[in-house]
Amino acid sequence: MSSNGAVPADSRATAPPILEVQAVSKSFGGLKAVSDCSLVVEAGSVTGLIGPNGAGKSTLLGMISGFVPTDAGKIRFRGEEIQNLSAHRRSRIGLVRSFQAARVWAGLTALENVLVATTPIADESFVRTFMAWRNIRGGQNAARARAREVLGEFGLDHMRNELAGTLSGGQKRLLEFARIASTEPKLVLLDEPQAGVNPVLGDRMADAVENMNSRGITVLIVEHNLPFVERLCARVNVMQLGTTIATGTMAEMREHPEVIDAYLGDVDV
Amino acid sequence: MTQYVTSFLEVGVVFMFFTIGLNIRWGWAGDLDLSVFSYVAVGAYITAVFTAGRAVPPDEWIIGVRWPFLVALLAAMIVGAVLSLLFGMLALRRLRGDYFAIGSLCFTLIVYAVISQVLPLFDSFQGVTGVPQPFEGALKLSQNGYDIFYLVFSIAILAVVYVFTQHIYRSPFGRSLRAIRDDPDAATAFGRNVYVSKLKAYVIGGMLASLGGGLYVGILGTWNPFAWSSSETFLLLCAVLIGGIANTKGVLLGTFIVMVALTEATRYIPALPGPNGQDDSEAIQYIVVALLIMAVLRWRPQGILPEKRDRDGVAGSGIPRWRPQVLLAERRDHDSLAESPKP
Numbered sequence: 001m002s003s004n005g006a007v008p009a010d011s012r013a014t015a016p017p018i019l020e021v022q023a024v025s026k027s028f029g030g031l032k033a034v035s036d037c038s039l040v041v042e043a044g045s046v047t048g049l050i051g052p053n054g055a056g057k058s059t060l061l062g063m064i065s066g067f068v069p070t071d072a073g074k075i076r077f078r079g080e081e082i083q084n085l086s087a088h089r090r091s092r093i094g095l096v097r098s099f100q101a102a103r104v105w106a107g108l109t110a111l112e113n114v115l116v117a118t119t120p121i122a123d124e125s126f127v128r129t130f131m132a133w134r135n136i137r138g139g140q141n142a143a144r145a146r147a148r149e150v151l152g153e154f155g156l157d158h159m160r161n162e163l164a165g166t167l168s169g170g171q172k173r174l175l176e177f178a179r180i181a182s183t184e185p186k187l188v189l190l191d192e193p194q195a196g197v198n199p200v201l202g203d204r205m206a207d208a209v210e211n212m213n214s215r216g217i218t219v220l221i222v223e224h225n226l227p228f229v230e231r232l233c234a235r236v237n238v239m240q241l242g243t244t245i246a247t248g249t250m251a252e253m254r255e256h257p258e259v260i261d262a263y264l265g266d267v268d269v
Numbered sequence: 270m271t272q273y274v275t276s277f278l279e280v281g282v283v284f285m286f287f288t289i290g291l292n293i294r295w296g297w298a299g300d301l302d303l304s305v306f307s308y309v310a311v312g313a314y315i316t317a318v319f320t321a322g323r324a325v326p327p328d329e330w331i332i333g334v335r336w337p338f339l340v341a342l343l344a345a346m347i348v349g350a351v352l353s354l355l356f357g358m359l360a361l362r363r364l365r366g367d368y369f370a371i372g373s374l375c376f377t378l379i380v381y382a383v384i385s386q387v388l389p390l391f392d393s394f395q396g397v398t399g400v401p402q403p404f405e406g407a408l409k410l411s412q413n414g415y416d417i418f419y420l421v422f423s424i425a426i427l428a429v430v431y432v433f434t435q436h437i438y439r440s441p442f443g444r445s446l447r448a449i450r451d452d453p454d455a456a457t458a459f460g461r462n463v464y465v466s467k468l469k470a471y472v473i474g475g476m477l478a479s480l481g482g483g484l485y486v487g488i489l490g491t492w493n494p495f496a497w498s499s500s501e502t503f504l505l506l507c508a509v510l511i512g513g514i515a516n517t518k519g520v521l522l523g524t525f526i527v528m529v530a531l532t533e534a535t536r537y538i539p540a541l542p543g544p545n546g547q548d549d550s551e552a553i554q555y556i557v558v559a560l561l562i563m564a565v566l567r568w569r570p571q572g573i574l575p576e577k578r579d580r581d582g583v584a585g586s587g588i589p590r591w592r593p594q595v596l597l598a599e600r601r602d603h604d605s606l607a608e609s610p611k612p
Binding site for chain 1: 436437440441442444445447448450451452454455456457458459460461462463466469515576578579580581582
């Protein structure tokens with residue numbers, strides 16, 4: 001796999017897409033937020049999803065991750081239909097998301113934040129809590145070691161005993177990334193990871209996405225920062241008024257009249 | 270004096286069961302529960318009807334058997350757990366935050382109305398009377414000796430409950446519960462079933478509150494709707510906040526402080542004549558507790574013993590122990606990432 005997230009042509013031809021969104025729709029009262037929208041994410045790629053504010057990008061991300069129920073259409077993840085699966089079950093099969101504002105567990109330390117992610121959910125069983133405590137303790141030692149390692153990778157090791165709520169906005173964003181990376185998901189959905197982030201951290205985010213992708217994790221990014229999208233994403237989907245209007249490389253999108261009209265305008269990005 | 274101290278401690282220890290139950294629901298799972306005293310009352314009623322024997326007309330109540338006290342306590346815990354499960358299944362699936370708190374208040378009003386109005390259940394406002402002193406037949410003790418025995422018995426059960434709850438707190442389930450409390454959506458995004466986890470915490474909390482209710486009726490010997498009003502719920506909330514929400518040791522300390530403030534506040538205050546000449550100094554008790562809670566909220570919002578942080582290794586971050594928690598006072602944004610190494 002290439003470091004910029006591009007999928008080699010031969011593997012793209014043979015491997016089925018990791019995510020297929022087929023004609024999904026979502027209305028909030030009279031407002032059609034997503035309408036007959038389709039999207040494909042190739043396994044092992046970094047794919048972008050861009051469009052003007054209110055285009056329905058975050059709603060679509062919510063529908064894929066299970067936080068927003070779909071009114072119509074199908075969502076296939078690794079060949080299985082998941083549109084009726086609850087959000088926590090989608091996460092358990094390897095589909096993990098971030099939120100527009102970094103969401104950390106403020107009353108837990110940075111290490112505990114990652115530890116929640118690295119702990120097998122089976123170890124939280126109430127019966128096992130009392131009947132298999134020794135096994136759980138052994139598993140916790142491994143989970144703790146992994147959490148330390150991931151925090152180290154993201155440069156947060158020195159902050160591991162700080163309550164996550166005391167971290168700066170950028171550190172919270174990194175911690176959220178560390179938490180996601182530690183779970184070894186199949187597909188990561190990132191909702192505007194560059195929002196409110198300084199340029200130094202922005203570069204670090206891009207490095208982190210490349211790092212995740214180099215380990216075989218597929219990434220779908222909703223983002224307004226177009227240089228960031230161009231650096232990472234081999235393919236970009238453009239949404240407007242709740243549906244995808246174009247798909248291709250960022251260079252192709254720049255020449256696409258509908259995309260220019262709807263989103264890019266004449267500004268040189 | 271000994272008798273006074275013993276009975277004070279007896280009630281104090283019993284209240285600790287209530288606050289531990291509330292703390293699991295509120296401090297760990299993040300659900301402000303205003304119905305906790307309903308579970309205390311149900312536990313007290315169930316223990317009473319399992320030990321007081323058949324009601325003598327015109328009194329009437331359900332069950333009416335004379336079973337051993339420990340069996341009655343077990344029954345109280347089971348009924349408390351089942352009631353928690355039923356209300357939890359109804360409320361926790363959809364209600365969060367303020368809406369859940371209001372929902373729990375409505376539940377209390379319903380339970381209170383049913384118990385106080387449906388005569389055949391627990392004899393309405395007369396309540397269940399004649400609950401024998403637990404183990405009285407088996408023990409040949411003076412009243413003082415019995416009080417000390419019952420205090421030690423309650424403390425022994427409290428110790429078991431403490432170990433049980435601390436084990437949960439330290440377990441991956443306890444950590445996950447606190448993550449759900451801080452941000453349920455983020456916990457869902459990491460595969461946690463928020464509803465089921467909150468329901469488990471709610472049931473454990475209700476079970477412990479009912480156990481405390483059972484022990485309480487063992488002291489009082491009777492239980493009726495007058496034993497149970499909104500002011501008791503207020504005291505439990507105060508105890509948890511003053512001691513330190515989410516910290517079991519803090520909650521125990523908070524309960525003790527509230528009990529002392531409540532019972533000792535009027536000791537050094539002259540009698541206050543009310544409009545009809547009655548002594549109104551009881552009102553002072555609640556004023557003192559209310560002032561205490563306001564002082565804590567102003568100067569120490571995290572409580573006397575804040576939630577314990579899981580510090581990894583000895584190197585740590587060198588943060589002073591009494592540093593305020595973030596949930597209540599978020600530190601200024603200071604991006605130090607430029608200095609930290611790249612991932």
